[in-house]
Amino acid sequence: MQLKKTDLTGALKILAADASVFVPGEIEGIKRFVLWDGESDVDLGGANTQLPPKDILFPCTEKMYNYKMGDSIEIKEIVEKPRQVIFGIRPCDMRSIDCMDHVFLEKGFVDSYYSRKRENVTLIAMGCTTPERTCFCDSMGLDPNNAPNADVMMNDGGDTLVLEAYTEKGKAVLEALNGLLSEGGQAKKDTACTLKVNMTPELPEKLAGMFDHPIWDEVTRACIGCATCTYVCPTCYCFDIDSDNHGAEGTKFRCWDSCMFSDYTRMAGGHDPRPTKKERVRNRYMHKLSYFHERYGQHLCVGCGRCVEKCPAHMDITMFIDKAAEV
Amino acid sequence: MGEINHECTCHGNPLVPQVVKVIKITQETPDVKTFRMQTPDGKKPFAPLPGQLGMISVVGVGEGMFSITAQGEDWIESSIKKVGMLTEAFHELAEGQEIAIRGPYGNHFPVEALKGKDLIFIGGGIGLAPVRSLIRYCMEHREDYGHIDIVYGSRSPEDLCFKEDLFQNWPKEKDTRVEITVDRGNETWEGNVGFVPAYVEELAFSPENKKVILCGPPIMIKFTSEALVRMGFAKEDVITTLEMRMKCGIGKCGRCNIGSKYVCLDGPVFNLAELDELPDEK
Structure with missing residues (x-):
């Protein structure tokens, strides 16, 4: 399926109807993911954000529980399950979520704070078109054009974005956007990193x-x-x-x-x-x-x-x- | 080592502690106190296996990981040495006050694999605390284990932890010998004077059908391990515990790693052969 780039704001409006949508933006001159304000144009191309979107699932400060001290102690867990969309996340940052999933969801204990956010997030990834001179993801075994753990994978198709759903969550996204999508689209998937690193399997x-x-x-x-x-x-x-x-x-x-x-x-x-x-x-x-x-x-x-x-x-x-x- | 027990009692969120009441405080030495804990409605907070850990907090001050040194029908105990800000706050607690705990965490001493073996427990200083959980377990299941030697050393006679166990309870147990040494004696001390590693060599244990459980300060573990290897003990038969700084206790927060292992989750119990596989970062 494809989405005309001129319809991107319309698509974000649909997604933002029942979720906080985070998009590549800028705060104080630093390119990073920002909460979409409901109207601004979003540039999905160019270099990746300077800061990764990891704080969306793993905030740099996160409240865990409140307590009251006195003759007896009261402890009250803080439970938050925000509905969030990360829109335009790159394959490297998608792989980092895969790493976080291993850490926070496996080996005996599930981290409740991470899992509640993880379950309620929709990941709409964007293939890279213009790698930085410091990008070397393909040496680390990644494909800058594809993020296998995304809910929806987007690639540049010239005047359009070419979308493919990888998960049930992703299918629901395409259904919601159905009115703006059309069949077809030719995705460019030939991006390669210029920096090559000798990361051998050994x-x-x-x-x-x-x-x-x-x-x-x-x-x-x-x-x-x-x-x-x-x-x-x-x-x-x-x-x-x-x-x-x-x-x-x-x-x-x-x-x-x-x-x-x-x-x-x-x-x-x-x-x-x-x-x-x-x-x-x-x-x-x-x-x-x-x-x-x-x-x-x-x-x-x-x-x-x-x-x-x-x-x-x-x-x-x-x-x-x-x-x-x-x- | 023993299979990991992840039966945490934290109501679904392993990072949120439960409230417990301090029902008894025992002054073991000038800087070690033992805290007996119970839920406000009189129950045992959780049932750890020997060697397992609890993340205990003085609410509003901080939390730290401590071994559960003993447990009864409706209580658990940890012994805490005053070394810093948090442990000072513990030492200021009074009986009846409430604190919080989460756990049990970590693996445990291999109680099954030790069955039928003669056991040598070697402790140094506060290092007797984790060992004590296993000694008590073996005493409760006395028929499952062979002869028991308990070798314990501290800096001075005043610094000996668990004096009631050392001098009254354990020597009375069947087929059990308690050997105590201090680095420096005093005018009333009539026991052995000397460091633990030398004392262990002096006691000349034969390695046959024996397993050693060794805990104490890193330097004492190092020299005692070397002595045991010289005496012919296989590294697989010498079991110890590691310590690293910990925050989460569940293998997530990162800091207690040694190589690819997390001491809070994969440890704290390792045998010397397993330690040889880890980077030398202790």
């Missing part, structure tokens, strides 16, 4: 044997521990839990944390198993390229290139991959 296991390799002294030297890489990363999911007290009551919340911070693993009493940036960066790269693969069978790096683009110290995971593949 690398996860090879890295597991390189824990004490001298490469870590060299590749971690530039890091200044600012955590920008983890903030812009679509797959970084580490969080902290803390409380916000107001007298005898308060709220327990969780918020994004970063393995790059010095107090991340420091225990009461002072012992820290990862005391310097060498251990921290090593853990981050190993997690992305080896540990996660061992645990869940896929890479935790989706090749979006944001950390490469944003690191103020020019740390570059693609250069690390190439180096590690060679040694």
Whole structure:
């Protein structure tokens, strides 16, 4: 099916009738996903957003429960099941949701806060047309033209967007948009990344044997521990839990944390198993390229290139991959 | 190690704790207290297997992961050493006050695989707390296990935890021997003086049909493990527990990983052979 680009606003209006629709936009000069305002034109092309849409399913601060203290304690869980649509999400960010699904929904415990949002979100993905110079998703095993876990996959078709439903949720979307859709459409699906990285199938296991390799002294030297890489990363999911007290009551919340911070693993009493940036960066790269693969069978790096683009110290995971593949 | 038990009692949301009342506080040492907890309506909050953990909170201050050191019909207990801000808040609690707990978390000591074996429990300092849950279990199922040795050491006689168990309860148990050592004695101490690893070698255990359960500070685990290996113990037969900083307790928040394993979920119980497979990040 295809949708005329001139009908995009009309389609978004239909979707926004019973859900919060997030679209690529801009806030204070930063390209990121924003809540659609009900009228603005949306540009689905160009480079991917500078920030990933991960905060829609995994907010950077999320309230968990309220409590009241006194002679007895009351605890009241906060339950939110927002109906949300992420419209125009790219294949790399779609793969990051796949990674999050593994973490939050598997291995014995289901994370209620994530699963409630995940169940109620509709993912309408957009194939890339103009990759950035730092994009390397196809080296990480992705196809920049396709997101297999999307509800609806969209690709550029010139004057139209070509839509295909992959799930029941996706079929419902196409039904809702039926009045604006027509048969046919020729989708362009030949986008390829320009940056190629030597991510060999053997690398996860090879890295597991390189824990004490001298490469870590060299590749971690530039890091200044600012955590920008983890903030812009679509797959970084580490969080902290803390409380916000107001007298005898308060709220327990969780918020994004970063393995790059010095107090991340420091225990009461002072012992820290990862005391310097060498251990921290090593853990981050190993997690992305080896540990996660061992645990869940896929890479935790989706090749979006944001950390490469944003690191103020020019740390570059693609250069690390190439180096590690060679040694 | 033992199969993972994910029967969390948190009403569907594993990150929301249940309220419990502190019904008894025991001052074990100058900086260790044991807190007995019960639901406000007089029930046991959950029934952990030996070695399992609870995320316990002083509501409004914070929460931390502690081993459940003992349990009865209608209570569970954790022993907490004062080392930082949260544990200080625990030490300021009074009997009757309410706190909150979620769990049980983590794997547990392999109680089935230990059946029919002679057991050597080796504890250092507050490290006796997780071991104690298994000692108590074995005492309750005494016929399932062989001879029991309990070797325990602390910095000084004042720092010995669970003195009632060490000096009165356990020595009375059938086929059980308790051996205690302190790093530094005092004028009334008549027992052994010396570090745990040396004392274990002195006691000259034979590895035959034995399993060792070893918990304590990292340095004590390291030297005691090396001593046990020198004495001929197979690494599979030496079981210990790991500690890392934890927040969620359910393998999501990220920080307690060692390699691809999460200590809160895949641990805390590992044997030395399993630890050899993990990156050296302890």
